[in-house]
Structures are given as C-alpha cells and as structure tokens.
Amino acid sequence: MKVMKKLTLLLSLIFAVAGCGSETDAAETQTQQEAAADAALEVHFIDVGQADCALLVADGHYMVIDGGNNDDADAIVSYLKNQGVKTLDAVVGTHPHEDHIGSLDAIINSFDVEAVYMPKIMHTSQTFEDVLDAIANKGLKIKAPNPGDTISFHGLPVEFLGPQQEYGDFNNNSIVLKVTAGERSFLFTGDAEETAEKDILNAGYDLQADVLKVGHHGSSTSTSDAFLQAVSPQYAVISVGTGNKYGHPEKVTLDKLQNIGAEIHRTDMEGTVVCSTDGQNILFNGVSTQTETADTPVAAETTETYIGNKNSKKFHTEDCSALPAENNRVYFENREEAISLGYQPCGSCKP
Ligand SMILES: [Zn+2]
Numbered sequence: 562m563k564v565m566k567k568l569t570l571l572l573s574l575i576f577a578v579a580g581c582g583s584e585t586d587a588a589e590t591q592t593q594q595e596a597a598a599d600a601a602l603e604v605h606f607i608d609v610g611q612a613d614c615a616l617l618v619a620d621g622h623y624m625v626i627d628g629g630n631n632d633d634a635d636a637i638v639s640y641l642k643n644q645g646v647k648t649l650d651a652v653v654g655t656h657p658h659e660d661h662i663g664s665l666d667a668i669i670n671s672f673d674v675e676a677v678y679m680p681k682i683m684h685t686s687q688t689f690e691d692v693l694d695a696i697a698n699k700g701l702k703i704k705a706p707n708p709g710d711t712i713s714f715h716g717l718p719v720e721f722l723g724p725q726q727e728y729g730d731f732n733n734n735s736i737v738l739k740v741t742a743g744e745r746s747f748l749f750t751g752d753a754e755e756t757a758e759k760d761i762l763n764a765g766y767d768l769q770a771d772v773l774k775v776g777h778h779g780s781s782t783s784t785s786d787a788f789l790q791a792v793s794p795q796y797a798v799i800s801v802g803t804g805n806k807y808g809h810p811e812k813v814t815l816d817k818l819q820n821i822g823a824e825i826h827r828t829d830m831e832g833t834v835v836c837s838t839d840g841q842n843i844l845f846n847g848v849s850t851q852t853e854t855a856d857t858p859v860a861a862e863t864t865e866t867y868i869g870n871k872n873s874k875k876f877h878t879e880d881c882s883a884l885p886a887e888n889n890r891v892y893f894e895n896r897e898e899a900i901s902l903g904y905q906p907c908g909s910c911k912p
C-alpha cells in the first residue's frame with residue numbers, strides 16, 4: 562500500500578498535465594523546409610536478448626524506443642555513446658514491463674533527454690520506480706501521448722496510434738507509434754496484443770508500414786491477421802532472445818509474416834539489426850536485400866546460372882533437386898567461375 566501511495570504521488574507530479582503539448586516539444590521547432598530536405602533515418606534494433614531497445618538516428622539526432630532489461634544498462638549506454646549520442650530528443654517507454662523499461666533509468670541518467678513518453682499506467686515494480694526517479698531527478702515530466710498525436714523527430718513525423726484506451730494489462734497499453742521518413746515508414750508496436758491491435762485498426766489509421774517491429778517478440782497473441790494485413794510490411798524485425806522461456810517467436814507468427822511476403826530479421830539470429838533508409842531505399846545491415854527478394858525472376862531469366870551452396874561448397878544447375886535454401890545460395894554465371902572459387906560440382910545434377 563505504501564508503495565502504491567508513493568507511486569501515485571510520483572505519477573501525479575511526474576506526468577505532464579496535458580499529455581503531449583504539441584507546442585512545447587523542442588523537437589517540433591524544425592521548419593517544414595528542413596523536414597523536406599532530409600528524410601534519412603537509421604533504426605538500430607539493439608540486441609538486448611529477450612527485450613526491446615531501438616535507437617533511431619536522424620542527422621545527428623537521436624531517439625530511443627524502449628530500454629531493454631535491467632542487466633542491459635552498460636551495453637545499451639556504451640552502444641549509444643559509440644553512436645555519438647549526447648542528447649536524446651525523445652525517449653519512449655512503450656509499457657512498464659522490465660524488458661522494455663529495464664535500463665531506461667540508466668539511459669536517462671547517462672544522456673541529456675528532451676522528452677520522455679510513456680503510457681499513463683503504473684507498475685509497482687522497483688524497475689518502474691527507478692525509471693520514475695531518474696525522470697524526476699532530471700526535472701522531466703512524462704508525456705502520455707494521446708492516440709492521434711504527432712510529434713516531429715528532427716523533421717520526421719512520429720504518429721502515436723496507441724494505446725487507444727486504458728486496458729487491464731500492460732502489454733495492450735503499449736505505446737504504438739509510426740515513424741515516417743520520406744516514403745518509408747516504421748511501425749513500433751511494443752508488446753501490443755490482439756485487443757489493442759483491433760482498437761487501432763478500428764480507429765482507421767493508415768497502418769501500412771515498410772518495416773514492422775513485430776509485436777511482443779513474435780508471440781502468437783500479437784500480429785493478428787487483420788492487423789498484419791493492414792500493415793503489410795516488406796520487412797519484419799523481431800527483437801527476441803535465444804532460447805527464451807516463452808518460445809518466442811512462435812511459428813504461427815513466423816508463418817504469417819512469411820506468407821505476407823515480409824523479409825524477417827531477428828536479433829537472436831543476427832544480433833543488433835541496423836535498418837537504414839534515405840526515404841526511398843531500405844538497407845538492412847548496410848545491404849539492400851530488395852534484389853534478393855525479387856531475384857527469382859532474375860535467376861529464371863539467366864539461362865546459364867549455376868547455384869552454389871555457401872556451406873557445402875557444392876554447385877548445382879538451376880533445376881537440381883538438391884538446391885540449398887535461398888539464404889545459403891551463391892550464383893555463378895558459369896562453371897569456371899564456380900570452380901575458380903573452390904566450389905565442387907554436385908554429384909547428382911553434374912553441372
Ligand atoms: Zn510486455
């Protein structure tokens with residue numbers, strides 16, 4: 562009871578009275594001209610195991626969405642320092658679960674912070690209290706965004722789509738936000754589950770996004786069919802820990818993403834995933850994969866294509882029944898090229 566009282570008091574002190582005061586946002590002083598001039602954005606989905614932490618970078622301006630677990634503090638702070646962060650234009654804690662706000666206190670203590678956004682719900686955990694203390698010590702107030710509010714991140718629109726209402730659980734109360742850079746957009750869903758997804762859908766927003774930060778670490782309780790259909794992402798990023806006890810990401814979610822044609826990136830398999838755009842093209846870890854996704858017709862058009870297996874170092878004809886998985890393939894124009902690179906002809910298709 563004592564803890565609740567303290568939290569209630571802290572919250573009343575700490576929440577800005579009128580949600581997102583649009584005129585008071587320092588980040589919103591950008592002119593329209595500046596906004597049009599530069600639509601470049603990098604999103605670093607930092608590998609924090611079974612947790613979320615994304616760093617957004619726009620022309621030397623920085624924003625963080627979620628702050629990993631408590632144990633990730635040192636790793637996140639040094640990652641941010643290595644990226645040149647001194648000031649964070651905005652810090653978003655999507656919801657008060659430890660795997661989303663665990664190291665927000667360390668982040669807030671380590672950098673200048675201009676604004677903190679969190680949903681208007683409280684948790685009785687020490688982790689949550691630590692975050693409130695860090696915010697209060699910096700003389701900041703939490704802004705609880707209203708759905709439909711838009712702020713500017715160095716000229717890039719950041720639209721808050723959820724939570725649409727207060728829910729009885731933390732995950733559905735997640736702040737859901739869409740960041741647009743030129744013609745490309747990124748949707749961050751925290752741990753929002755089907756109930757919240759439905760309300761966001763019903764609110765009638767344009768949910769289409771090129772990159773989806775998949776809800777709740779790929780749990781089957783998020784990424785409902787209708788929601789995924791509305792987003793129809795080209796890329797899906799899952800922030801998830803190897804061998805986590807929840808079995809995330811779940812196969813049903815991975816299948817859905819695959820069926821809709823999204824290229825999946827996972828922090829448990831790739832480590833930190835860096836996605837960048839100039840407002841038009843999208844690169845993952847510095848590489849454009851768009852030709853790869855579209856290269857079935859390219860491969861089919863080329864009559865003399867040989868396909869190598871990166872792992873076995875065997876090469877095959879295009880119609881061999883033992884072709885490797887797409888991501889293990891290397892394409893050669895002719896036999897000589899394959900052999901010169903140390904590949905052996907397959908014994909069954911005899912290329
Ligand atoms: Zn959660």
Ligand SMILES: [Zn+2]
Binds near residue numbers: 613658660752778
């Ligand atoms: Zn989570």
